[in-house]
Amino acid sequence: xxxxxxxxxxxxxxxxxxxxxxxxxxxxxxxxxxxxxxxxxxxxxxxxxxxxxxxxxxxxxxxxxxxxxxxxxxxxxxxxxxxxxxxxxxxxxxxxxxxxxxxxxxxxxxxxxxxxxxxxxxxxxxxxxxxxxxxxxxxxxxxxxxxxxxxxxxxxxxxx
Numbered sequence: 001x002x003x004x005x006x007x008x009x010x011x012x013x014x015x016x017x018x019x020x021x022x023x024x025x026x027x028x029x030x031x032x033x034x035x036x037x038x039x040x041x042x043x044x045x046x047x048x049x050x051x052x053x054x055x056x057x058x059x060x061x062x063x064x065x066x067x068x069x070x071x072x073x074x075x076x077x078x079x080x081x082x083x084x085x086x087x088x089x090x091x092x093x094x095x096x097x098x099x100x101x102x103x104x105x106x107x108x109x110x111x112x113x114x115x116x117x118x119x120x121x122x123x124x125x126x127x128x129x130x131x132x133x134x135x136x137x138x139x140x141x142x143x144x145x146x147x148x149x150x151x152x153x154x155x156x157x158x159x160x
Contacts, residue, residue, distance in 0.1 A: 114133075141155065
């Protein structure tokens with residue numbers, strides 16, 4: 001009798017299997033990545049360039065990478081859950097500090113031969129790569145280069 005009453009109460013509160021699932025839809029957004037709050041309440045959000053769209057909280061396996069890209073402008077594709085949660089399945093870095101970055105795996109062939117292997121398969125030579133960047137061989141990085149290929153800025157997106 002008590003078990004039957006508990007099940008009826010659960011069903012009446014919407015706790016049964018009949019509860020509607022939150023809306024989920026595929027989406028692509030272009031916007032700025034921002035990291036807000038402090039640990040443990042830190043949030044990674046994408047603020048869409050379209051001022052009519054609300055900021056979206058990033059979830060999923062790519063969240064740690066996007067967290068390292070705070071301030072960057074990205075194009076992200078994934079699924080929106082409800083109206084504010086965005087599970088990113090892929091992204092492209094468009095701008096970092098107003099510059100178009102070179103993105104890929106860092107390859108250190110020798111002391112003077114440092115490259116970024118881009119997803120398309122081509123290699124971009126880096127000149128003047130600092131020792132702390134060279135120490136990240138095998139990591140996914142972004143690099144800002146001047147017209148001569150000299151490193152002006154960089155960051156690690158994913159450790160090796």
